[in-house]
Amino acid sequence: MLLIVILLTFLLLESASGDAVDAYLLSIGGGDATVAQSLRQAYGLDQSVFARLWLYVSSLARFDLGWSVAFDRPVLDLIFERLPNTLLLMGSATALSFGLGSALGIVAGARPESAGDRVLSTVSLILYAIPSFWLGLVLSIVFAVQLRWLPTSGIETIASGKTGLTRAADIASHLVLPVGALALIYTALFLRVMRAGMADVWALDFVLFARSKGLSRSRIVLRHVARNALLPLVTMLGLQSAAMLGGSVVIESIFAVPGFGRLAQEAVSGRDAPLLMGIILVSAVLVICINLVIDLLYAALDPRVGASEPAA
Amino acid sequence: MRRIRNLMKTPEGMAGFGILATLILVALFAPVLSPGDPLRIAGDPLLAPFVDPAFPLGTDRLGRDVLAGIIHGTRTSLAVGIAAAIAAIAIGLCVGLAAGFAGGLVEEALMRVIDAFQIVPSFLLALAFVSVIGASVPVVVLAIALGAWADPARLTRAQVLSIRERDYVAAARVIGMHPVEIAWKEILPNALPPVLALSAIIVAAAILTEAALSFLGLGDPNIVTWGSMIAEGRNVLRSSPSLSIFPGIALVVTVIGVYLLSEGFGKTLAGSEA
Amino acid sequence: MSALCEIRELEVAYRGNSVPALTNIDLDIHAGERLAIIGESGSGKSTLARTIARLLPAGARVRGEMRWSLGQAPLPGRDMGFVFQDPAASLNPVLTVGEQVAEGARLHLGLTRRTAYERALDMLERVRIPDPAKVLKAFPHQLSGGQRQRVAIAAALAAGPGILIADEATSALDMIVQAEIVSLLDELVREAGMTLIFITHDIALASGFADRVAIFRDGGLVEAGPTGAILTSPKDVYTRALLASHRDLSTPPLISEAAS
Numbered sequence: 001m002l003l004i005v006i007l008l009t010f011l012l013l014e015s016a017s018g019d020a021v022d023a024y025l026l027s028i029g030g031g032d033a034t035v036a037q038s039l040r041q042a043y044g045l046d047q048s049v050f051a052r053l054w055l056y057v058s059s060l061a062r063f064d065l066g067w068s069v070a071f072d073r074p075v076l077d078l079i080f081e082r083l084p085n086t087l088l089l090m091g092s093a094t095a096l097s098f099g100l101g102s103a104l105g106i107v108a109g110a111r112p113e114s115a116g117d118r119v120l121s122t123v124s125l126i127l128y129a130i131p132s133f134w135l136g137l138v139l140s141i142v143f144a145v146q147l148r149w150l151p152t153s154g155i156e157t158i159a160s161g162k163t164g165l166t167r168a169a170d171i172a173s174h175l176v177l178p179v180g181a182l183a184l185i186y187t188a189l190f191l192r193v194m195r196a197g198m199a200d201v202w203a204l205d206f207v208l209f210a211r212s213k214g215l216s217r218s219r220i221v222l223r224h225v226a227r228n229a230l231l232p233l234v235t236m237l238g239l240q241s242a243a244m245l246g247g248s249v250v251i252e253s254i255f256a257v258p259g260f261g262r263l264a265q266e267a268v269s270g271r272d273a274p275l276l277m278g279i280i281l282v283s284a285v286l287v288i289c290i291n292l293v294i295d296l297l298y299a300a301l302d303p304r305v306g307a308s309e310p311a312a
Numbered sequence: 313m314r315r316i317r318n319l320m321k322t323p324e325g326m327a328g329f330g331i332l333a334t335l336i337l338v339a340l341f342a343p344v345l346s347p348g349d350p351l352r353i354a355g356d357p358l359l360a361p362f363v364d365p366a367f368p369l370g371t372d373r374l375g376r377d378v379l380a381g382i383i384h385g386t387r388t389s390l391a392v393g394i395a396a397a398i399a400a401i402a403i404g405l406c407v408g409l410a411a412g413f414a415g416g417l418v419e420e421a422l423m424r425v426i427d428a429f430q431i432v433p434s435f436l437l438a439l440a441f442v443s444v445i446g447a448s449v450p451v452v453v454l455a456i457a458l459g460a461w462a463d464p465a466r467l468t469r470a471q472v473l474s475i476r477e478r479d480y481v482a483a484a485r486v487i488g489m490h491p492v493e494i495a496w497k498e499i500l501p502n503a504l505p506p507v508l509a510l511s512a513i514i515v516a517a518a519i520l521t522e523a524a525l526s527f528l529g530l531g532d533p534n535i536v537t538w539g540s541m542i543a544e545g546r547n548v549l550r551s552s553p554s555l556s557i558f559p560g561i562a563l564v565v566t567v568i569g570v571y572l573l574s575e576g577f578g579k580t581l582a583g584s585e586a
Numbered sequence: 587m588s589a590l591c592e593i594r595e596l597e598v599a600y601r602g603n604s605v606p607a608l609t610n611i612d613l614d615i616h617a618g619e620r621l622a623i624i625g626e627s628g629s630g631k632s633t634l635a636r637t638i639a640r641l642l643p644a645g646a647r648v649r650g651e652m653r654w655s656l657g658q659a660p661l662p663g664r665d666m667g668f669v670f671q672d673p674a675a676s677l678n679p680v681l682t683v684g685e686q687v688a689e690g691a692r693l694h695l696g697l698t699r700r701t702a703y704e705r706a707l708d709m710l711e712r713v714r715i716p717d718p719a720k721v722l723k724a725f726p727h728q729l730s731g732g733q734r735q736r737v738a739i740a741a742a743l744a745a746g747p748g749i750l751i752a753d754e755a756t757s758a759l760d761m762i763v764q765a766e767i768v769s770l771l772d773e774l775v776r777e778a779g780m781t782l783i784f785i786t787h788d789i790a791l792a793s794g795f796a797d798r799v800a801i802f803r804d805g806g807l808v809e810a811g812p813t814g815a816i817l818t819s820p821k822d823v824y825t826r827a828l829l830a831s832h833r834d835l836s837t838p839p840l841i842s843e844a845a846s
């Protein structure tokens with residue numbers, strides 16, 4: 001799987017590497033043929049495609065993602081420098097949207113087709129249609145420009161000398177808008193998935209059995225219906241992790257959060273193909289890791305997963 | 313035809329159909345509604361909206377008509393969104409059919425490719441593709457399709473696997489139909505509906521991706537798009553936020569239209585099964 | 587015997603259906619009896635059971651009277667237990683057996699969590715599940731069909747209700763298990779002096795241990811009366827036809843074989 005991603009990035013790199021040399025030469029104000037030649041040699045451009053692929057794969061195996069042309073630094077260093085901010089952003093957005101979305105989904109799904117359900121479903125449909133980058137702009141107009149409640153950009157106040165809790169609070173205030181912009185669309189999505197899942201569970205026999213035990217409505221809704229509807233939601237969380245990572249690219253560039261996504265945009269504007277491919281590879285690895293965690297979570301939530309001997 | 317009439321019976325379907333029909337008309341008649349190049353300088357720069365009747369939504373930094381931009385942007389959004397969705401579904405159908413039919417090692421290999429495309433954030437992939445190859449409408453379409461074909465491929469394969477076991481396919485095999493003929497005549501028509509049901513979501517995602525790409529400056533620079541208008545307005549966000557807000561509203565309305573239509577379809581499908 | 591419940595001119599229609607699922611039902615349920623409700627598929631047996639247990643889906647229309655001798659209708663769970671046809675579907679797949687048996691007892695008997703689980707363990711013993719302590723912590727998918735139905739019975743009876751409704755509780759099981767479950771129900775009901783409403787389409791099964799039978803057809807009650815009377819001298823042609831299709835009624839029913 002990862003190998004195919006590697007092949008993919010290699011192919012993209014292949015079609016780009018010619019440009020990178022030219023771009024680099026242009027950026028240093030042109031150069032003679034020998035400089036170009038030595039550069040091509042450095043990139044292995046004078047060898048066969050397969051040799052280059054082998055070179056690429058073997059250097060990846062040594063965790064060498066190549067050299068960033070734009071930053072003149074190793075790609076991996078750059079990525080590790082930026083990754084924590086993105087993980088913070090994504091983690092907060094995931095937690096917020098999952099918590100809020102599933103809670104509202106339970107409210108909507110507790111009484112399918114009720115007025116509250118209709119309102120929540122309609123609102124979530126509208127929210128789900130709002131592109132996060134535009135929402136980010138609107139939020140920053142309202143809260144940062146008009147109301148001046150929150151900072152518009154960055155991850156923390158530069159050179160503020162803050163430490164400990166005040167620094168954490170500072171970072172949190174910087175994160176409110178980007179997290180909000182990223183989380184809203186997923187809140188709407190999770191709400192819809194939770195609601196639809198609950199509607200499916202309501203039709204099952206064990207809900208009728210639970211009702212026949214005379215259980216309270218809240219116990220039926222939470223313990224029997226919502227508990228089961230949580231399973232498709234967790235699956236969805238895994239499926240969406242790649243999309244969320246993609247979404248953070250735009251959000252980070254709007255709010256100037258020095259993260260992974262903004263690095264991607266900088267790689268694009270710097271025509272820095274090795275950096276861009278490194279970002280793609282690392283994000284694929286990240287998505288795989290997230291999905292492993294999700295699988296564990298799923299197995300913890302669903303007793304049917306995994307081999308289990310019949311009792312007695 | 314009956315499908316469409318059923319669709320119109322659901323409120324979601326009707327609203328979605330209305331919104332999209334209007335947008336398609338706007339896109340088709342853009343040159344009539346707003347003649348001339350939308351990128352030309354039409355008046356004074358930064359006119360506020362709702363002031364000058366000649367520029368109902370005002371003008372941008374260079375004095376370009378915002379309304380004209382939105383009208384012409386409809387064309388790009390819809391064309392790119394629909395073209396990318398068609399391309400993604402076509403690729404997905406082919407790969408899914410091939411995987412479901414070939415079985416064995418080929419299927420295994422194709423499934424791994426599908427996996428690979430699902431773990432790469434499709435937006436990053438599109439970003440990389442456009443930036444490496446260069447921004448033009450066909451490249452943007454292809455870039456979006458590249459990140460969107462995996463879902464329909466997976467679904468098609470699942471469909472093929474379930475249909476392959478059914479009686480009429482076995483019957484076709486017994487009478488000696490060629491496998492390709494079976495795939496084309498017996499399996500594809502039955503595998504298609506659920507895949508097409510996915511298409512609305514793909515169109516919506518494609519429209520949003522296109523907007524995000526051009527927002528980041530990776531759209532075709534020679535045509536007007538909502539994403540690039542939002543990006544352009546961002547430069548004067550503090551003084552004239554409306555420049556970013558109007559094209560965004562157009563985008564949201566379009567995507568809502570697509571979602572409503574797909575909800576309507578979902579309801580009619582559920583209704584016809586019951 | 588006194589009537590526990592008198593049903594008069596009952597009519598039930600589901601939402602969106604102009605044709606009612608039950609019409610003009612007059613039936614008495616006696617305290618402490620075993621009443622078998624017999625009829626073919628779609629005759630309205632489950633609808634009657636759900637009406638009695640107040641488990642009809644939203645929007646269902648109920649007309650007529652149901653007079654309970656206690657003055658008020660029995661409370662689901664506390665006064666009335668319900669066992670469904672498909673034991674695989676009627677247990678929640680993600681909750682432990684223990685929780686599902688204990689939750690009714692905990693609510694209706696006001697038990698603490700611990701005592702409710704003790705009660706659940708006791709119930710599992712009573713439905714004769716092997717290794718009940720282990721099953722208490724197991725999940726439904728780890729049990730066989732017959733064991734699941736035993737768990738469902740334990741859960742339905744956990745709060746000690748006076749009435750048990752078993753809606754085709756044995757239809758989804760194979761013959762041997764079916765006989766075991768029937769004899770278990772028989773025994774449990776006898777011990778506790780419960781009223782049993784046993785729904786089935788299998789007249790042979792019902793005749794083995796019911797005090798009275800009520801024959802349903804197309805949403806109507808064909809006839810009702812003591813089992814012996816109905817079996818030996820059926821008044822209605824439909825009952826006669828139904829009996830004719832079970833020629834071997836005179837042979838000892840399965841139930842006595844399994845119980846012995």
Ligand SMILES: Nc1ncnc2c1ncn2[C@@H]1O[C@H](COP(=O)(O)OP(=O)(O)OP(=O)(O)O)[C@@H](O)[C@H]1O
Pocket residue numbers: 600601603607625626627628629630631632633634643787
């Ligand atoms: N939830 C429902 N909504 C609408 N109609 C229903 C519903 N449940 C049952 N019906 C209809 O009511 C009628 C009686 O159904 P009921 O389930 O009571 O029959 P039954 O005797 O229990 O049959 P079976 O032996 O198959 O369980 C049937 O015509 C059925 O289609």
Ligand SMILES: [Mg+2]
Pocket residue numbers: 631632633753754
């Ligand atoms: Mg029934």
